Amino acid sequence: MPFIPHTERDIAAMLSTIGVADTEALFDEIPAALRIDGLHKIPAGMDEAAVTRLMRDRAAKDAGVVSFIGAGAYEHHIPAAVWDLVTRGEFYSAYTPYQAEASQGTLQVIYEYQSIMANLTGLDISNASLYDGATAFAEACLMAVRSNRKVNSRKILVSCSVHPVYRAVARHLTVGQGIELVEINCRDGQTELAALDGLAAEEFAAVCLQQPTFLGTLDDVDTLTDWAHAQQMIVIAICNPMSLAVLRPPGEWGAAGADIACGEGQPFGIPVASGGPYFGYLVCRQQMVRQMPGRIVGRTVDIDGKPGFTLTLQAREQHIRRSKATSNICTNQGLMVTAATIYLSLLGSDGLRRTALQCHANTKLLVEKLSESDAATVMFEPFFHEAVLQFDRPVGPLIEALGQQGILAGYDLSADYPELGNALLVCATEMRTEEEIAKYATVLKAVMSSSKVA
């Protein structure tokens, strides 16, 4: 019996200790009307070799494509040591560190993670992570409304350059608490400063800016941050953390810096893997810490005065505060944060910077090659490691045709940003080779010449 250690002798002895004739008797408190005799729609069990064949066959169906898609998930090199260490049973099969003395490994990893994230973002305090980028953003919105004591409002301004799914998820997760997200228009791939003039700014608790924007461009975050602070708003920054190796950290935006930073941690050692598990990071100013959702690890001392780690500020959390907690979140993404901490330790500041710059260079090369055909032009500059190309025809059929040649061409922006026309968001991380980029350009040319302008 897979994973069941009991022998016939064990079973007989255990039943006799309990004083029942058979295991069926152990379910006698379930009303007879509710008891079923089996799971008839579930297939029979398989042995490990058969399951392995099944999964290998299925995995093989998904092979053979090269991706130039980013849009919130980025393929980076993951050093072999990362997942070798992460999947050690002592990390993989431990639970939430409630028994701190027996969980110092997990706790110290989280403390190191928190330290790195605070340094990267230029802010004070990181939590132990949330589910993913979109939910971290939603929690940041809730936290901003709770924290802003100067503006008593449940309305939040969000730039249209914020990831469209983040905006949607935040709306779904906050509507029950009466939060309203109001969008600021974009122009030329940036938050439109002129659009701010018409706003009754005193009505908003916070403003949310993404840098680099969803379109890969760089926003004038200094001006926006200073404007928002002048209106007593809290500034929420959403950043691809990889970019922070090169770009100005949220803590240094404008005169006073953003107040909360959040985003998707996936670029740090986590495979794109169909969308998860990833982790969301959330970092804030010291004075907001009691409004922070999720777990936080602190360093303290034991009764002998020896340094050690423990979950702290737990009075914010659901297992203590129940209906008055800052959030219902119960887990963090412990294993993913472990991967990120190992990844960042291996890369260091220098490696992270090199990786970020190579991504930027590769995307520049890609844009250059793809623009060689007159049918595609880059729309906005400067960009970090994603760029918008405008085509003279709808991009849907192009994506399809390139896919058939093994190239995932990018993300079609027409549904989220119809005002951009036939626009495609492309990304070439450090993983894409010059050959792959050249092949994309060649195949695109062939596809363009064989298809008509719509």
Next chain:
Amino acid sequence: MLEPIIFELSAPGRRAGGHAPAKPPAADFPAQFLRREEPLLPEVSELQVVRHFTRLSQQNYSIDTQFYPLGSCTMKYNPRVCNRLAMLPEFVERHPLAATEYGQGFLECMYELQDMLKAVTGMTAISLTPMAGAQAEFAGVTMLRAYHDARGDSERREIIVPDAAHGTNPATASMCGCTVVEIPTRADGDVDLDALRNAVGPATAGIMLTNPSTLGIFERQIIEIADIVHKAGGLLYYDGANLNAILGRALPADMGFDVVHLNLHKTFATPHGGGGPGSGVVAVNERLAPFLPVPIVGRDGDQYVWLSAADRPRSIGRLSTFMGNAGILLRAFVYMRLLGADGMRRVSEFATLNANYLMKRLQTAGFEVSFAERRASHEFIVSLKLITNETGISAMDFAKALLDRGFHAPTTYFPQLVAECLLIEPTETEARQELDAFVAALVEIRDLAYSSPDTIKAAPITTPVRRLDDVRAVRQLDVVWQPDSESSA
């Protein structure tokens, strides 16, 4: 030995090397966008990294190294093959936004997983997207609201929760803009039906229940409860934390539940990972089906496709950037295919056998078991109140003394209804010897509580650190390493 903080291993200019491009061009962004100072990150060699994190891992208790009877958490063996197969290169390299033509293998697994999870709950529709139990609870309660609102019944904003419920239940209700109405539990552990009848009314959105309950017993009046709530116009939410106890024995749908969440990291053996990632799928019956969060895997001819908000206009929407914790879902899929129908029934059979055996052995050894006249489900409660009164040794002291004896502690002080309690869940993957050794350890600790209480109060002494000063952790908040913070520690 104390493991240094990774920053303390750093030396300026040291590089692990080989993991980043060698010669990237210089940054060509306008100066206003550039970082002024390098971030402080560790500067260490690859061997230092491997040693550091290996040593840290060795400071953890885990299922792979210890009996981990943490009640309500189902700490069963996580089969290695589930991880191995979920990490096949084609799966981990698949971009979430790749067109479905380039993900048919993955989507087929997800489609079949949806079907299997519908079968084990008896529900008719499902979404795999919630990323943890708490997020699935959020989805469930939001669907209850959406259902009532769609019928023009928008006064229904009260969620009834038994006093023994998990903390996430009331926290979720608040997050969804609902108010919480708590109802008491009777002395025999079942819900107080009179209190329930008084609690329901035109404001009732629904009730959240765990069955078997957090008290480790099956709620015998579940059919009556469903009847009372439904007649009042409310719906029933099933918190699947304890599904392991009844897997293949009874279906939440038959009990009258309208929405169910499952914790795949409990019943279906995906890793707990030091606190996550979890996975909390949410399944519903016909009337709630239109409201399920998206995306959902559908089928169009012989192709597997994503169903999004465009296909499901009444959906409560997306809850994650992509489709939730896909890799965890793959692990659960592998586990379910390994076990099959019979293997799943064996899960509840042996989880229940182990719990009842352990309960009986502890009872015979003189421990006070709560709800002793009831059948244990997959877990049960020991109350140490008498021992605490007589010796001053608390449930927390027992927990720490167990650590010294090579066991992770059970859940302590939950459920809050029972004073000085241990909630013990052995799971089906533990052998009888392990259970016997655990009994012996508890007996030894109890004996010492009477004969030599100071030795128990001093525990743990074998762990990397001893009892920690939680008050100092809050008052002198140290949550980010500072280069000069060493001397203070």
